[in-house]
Amino acid sequence: MAMMLSLDAVAALVDHLRNDGRKVIGPVLRNATISLDEIDGVDDLPAGWTEHQDGGSYRLERLDRPELFGHATPALPWKSWLYPPRTMLMRANRDNGSVTIEKPTPGAEPFAFFGIRSCDVHALDILDRVFLDPADPTYTARREKLFVVAATCARPGGTCFCVSMGTGPAPSIGYDIALTELWAGDRHEFLARAATDRGRALLGRLEGRAPTEADLAAADHLVGNATQNMGRQLDPTHPTAAAERYEHPQWEAVARRCLACANCTMVCPTCFCSTTEDTTDLSGAVSERWRRWDSCFALDFSFLAGAPVRSSTKSRYRQWLLHKLVTWHDQFGTSGCVGCGRCITWCPVGIDLTAEMTALALDPGGPS
Amino acid sequence: MNSGAGSRPKLAVWKFASCDGCQLTLLDCEDELLEVAGRVEIAHFLEASSARLAGPYDLSLVEGSITTAHDVDRIQEVRAESKSLVTIGACSTAGGIQALRNFSDLDELLSVVYATPSFLSTLDTSTPISDHVPVDFELRGCPIDKRQLLEVIGAFLAGRKPNVPDHCVCVECKARGNPCVLVAHGTPCLGPVTHAGCGALCPAFNRGCYGCFGPMESPNVESLICALTEMGMPPEDVDRVFHTFNAWSEPFRHAGRREERP
Ligand code: SF4
Ligand code: SF4
Ligand code: SF4
Numbered sequence: 034m035a036m037m038l039s040l041d042a043v044a045a046l047v048d049h050l051r052n053d054g055r056k057v058i059g060p061v062l063r064n065a066t067i068s069l070d071e072i073d074g075v076d077d078l079p080a081g082w083t084e085h086q087d088g089g090s091y092r093l094e095r096l097d098r099p100e101l102f103g104h105a106t107p108a109l110p111w112k113s114w115l116y117p118p119r120t121m122l123m124r125a126n127r128d129n130g131s132v133t134i135e136k137p138t139p140g141a142e143p144f145a146f147f148g149i150r151s152c153d154v155h156a157l158d159i160l161d162r163v164f165l166d167p168a169d170p171t172y173t174a175r176r177e178k179l180f181v182v183a184a185t186c187a188r189p190g191g192t193c194f195c196v197s198m199g200t201g202p203a204p205s206i207g208y209d210i211a212l213t214e215l216w217a218g219d220r221h222e223f224l225a226r227a228a229t230d231r232g233r234a235l236l237g238r239l240e241g242r243a244p245t246e247a248d249l250a251a252a253d254h255l256v257g258n259a260t261q262n263m264g265r266q267l268d269p270t271h272p273t274a275a276a277e278r279y280e281h282p283q284w285e286a287v288a289r290r291c292l293a294c295a296n297c298t299m300v301c302p303t304c305f306c307s308t309t310e311d312t313t314d315l316s317g318a319v320s321e322r323w324r325r326w327d328s329c330f331a332l333d334f335s336f337l338a339g340a341p342v343r344s345s346t347k348s349r350y351r352q353w354l355l356h357k358l359v360t361w362h363d364q365f366g367t368s369g370c371v372g373c374g375r376c377i378t379w380c381p382v383g384i385d386l387t388a389e390m391t392a393l394a395l396d397p398g399g400p401s
Numbered sequence: 402m403n404s405g406a407g408s409r410p411k412l413a414v415w416k417f418a419s420c421d422g423c424q425l426t427l428l429d430c431e432d433e434l435l436e437v438a439g440r441v442e443i444a445h446f447l448e449a450s451s452a453r454l455a456g457p458y459d460l461s462l463v464e465g466s467i468t469t470a471h472d473v474d475r476i477q478e479v480r481a482e483s484k485s486l487v488t489i490g491a492c493s494t495a496g497g498i499q500a501l502r503n504f505s506d507l508d509e510l511l512s513v514v515y516a517t518p519s520f521l522s523t524l525d526t527s528t529p530i531s532d533h534v535p536v537d538f539e540l541r542g543c544p545i546d547k548r549q550l551l552e553v554i555g556a557f558l559a560g561r562k563p564n565v566p567d568h569c570v571c572v573e574c575k576a577r578g579n580p581c582v583l584v585a586h587g588t589p590c591l592g593p594v595t596h597a598g599c600g601a602l603c604p605a606f607n608r609g610c611y612g613c614f615g616p617m618e619s620p621n622v623e624s625l626i627c628a629l630t631e632m633g634m635p636p637e638d639v640d641r642v643f644h645t646f647n648a649w650s651e652p653f654r655h656a657g658r659r660e661e662r663p
């Protein structure tokens with residue numbers, strides 16, 4: 034089902050989602066970035082803003098028309114709402130010698146992700162493989178209720194490479210409704226496509242018109258343009274080649290630059306590692322177990338039998354890159370990377386996994 | 402942890418060369434302070450009360466650095482009277498801001514600052530407590546973070562390891578959802594080389610991290626200095642930014658000394 038929507042109809046779409054009891058998460062301007070937060074309506078979207086993204090650099094830029102989706106990936110990953118940075122797993126209470134265990138109910142109100150890009154929708158599909166079986170209670174409860182309104186990218190960011198990863202720039206899987214923002218002169222409209230029953234039901238509640246051949250052609254043209262404008266690319270044969278070069282000098286070279294700061298793993302939409310912390314209160318009567326995001330760049334992450342197994346930054350960077358691009362396939366039947374470019378943009382020293390891969394794959398790196 | 406059947410563990414708070422800010426963090430735990438006082442016997446805490454109970458103490462919190470010959474003796478006494486000794490704050494864990502003297506000629510400093518330097522009796526250096534006695538746990542920060550202090554006290558009461566991770570501020574920054582000020586604003590930030598604990602307070606207010614918690618577990622200052630330099634920070638400023646509250650801790654000590662960098 035496809036329909037042409039005016040800006041007012043898109044506003045009504047957000048209102049319906051909210052009136053149906055959903056918390057709508059979408060792109061917003063925050064501290065000179067386009068990030069993510071709960072939105073109350075389309076007025077909260079960063080209309081007329083885009084950004085320039087490059088290795089270790091991000092700057093907002095003005096557009097000359099009020100595009101809602103003129104930007105690329107937001108600073109935050111969407112995973113934060115399905116797999117929060119901190120989750121309480123249980124609480125134990127001691128009272129008069131007996132202990133009772135409370136398990137928190139994961140039931141948050143249902144979310145809608147509004148304006149999520151194709152790469153990030155693919156990232157949800159990847160997280161599903163991690164968290165749905167065996168079922169993680171928090172993730173599963175939130176994921177099952179999630180409504181997805183995806184948006185087609187018109188202006189890929191300088192670090193985007195979804196085309197290399199086969200994940201974009203047009204939404205292809207995992208959405209209820211996909212929007213493509215179209216301009217014909219001053220006419221500002223959205224081609225809406227529904228892929229699920231509830232998506233069709235929601236579109237059915239909106240005013241709109243049937244798309245013409247010209248509308249569909251304009252949407253195709255926009256996708257074709259975006260496909261030609263990827264900021265980065267990754268040769269699909271490179272990861273396997275790199276995995277063979279375990280002692281390549283490039284690993285040392287990148288380790289000299291890498292801060293082991295974990296920014297890349299925190300912003301990556303598919304990184305899912307966590308640690309658990311047990312806490313006690315001062316009275317000694319209440320004890321809690323929390324899960325919090327962890328990273329393979331932290332020393333404690335590989336702490337086994339009295340010492341970290343991956344003590345050098347070289348071994349930690351190699352673990353991150355080869356897990357993401359190589360061993361993820363063995364583990365989950367897919368790459369762990371969707372080409373969103375966040376790890377490149379948000380690395381404080383601009384380390385670029387596509388450049389690292391090229392260096393590792395093209396130069397045999399001496400005898401190995 | 403217990404000092405005897407039925408009695409509460411005894412807590413002592415000690416001050417060496419410091420500004421009292423870290424001790425104040427304990428007083429600042431308004432909501433939890435009564436609970437702390439209920440769980441431990443506050444045996445020695447001059448900032449809060451002039452009453453002093455004799456040792457031994459189950460847990461000693463030590464604030465401040467060693468800067469006089471008298472301090473050198475006194476910390477031995479504190480150690481001898483304490484079952485567990487936890488140092489709190491940049492002064493006690495790294496020598497503090499006053500360790501800037503370690504980089505200069507003391508006599509020259511004294512003659513500039515004091516009218517009658519002969520009245521002073523001080524060591525040439527300001528050094529962390531761990532240079533003088535064994536320390537059971539070091540809690541970083543200038544000042545320390547209240548949540549972390551309560552966590553450490555709670556952990557000692559329960560006989561468990563405190564949840565005080567050694568990774569850098571960036572991890573807390575991202576968990577809090579801050580955009581990176583270094584990447585997005587071009588604001589210099591020491592977060593990638595700085596020990597977590599503050600909850601990424603400064604980046605949450607669009608400021609770069611000043612490094613008050615000292616070096617993280619595997620700080621790569623050379624790489625961060627390259628990035629800061631590329632952002633246009635002149636070498637004098639690089640020196641200065643590493644030479645603050647934790648100037649004497651490695652590798653900040655040499656990061657702020659261009660001429661001595663390997
Ligand atoms: S990687 Fe592709 S889908 Fe993702 S933001 Fe960039 S262009 Fe859009
Ligand atoms: S590895 Fe980098 S580009 Fe790939 S999905 Fe993660 S953040 Fe995006
Ligand atoms: S690759 Fe970049 S973001 Fe990732 S840990 Fe290293 S320095 Fe930090």
Ligand code: SF4
Nearest residue numbers: 571574581582590592
């Ligand atoms: S703002 Fe500072 S602490 Fe936060 S991620 Fe960036 S470099 Fe790290």
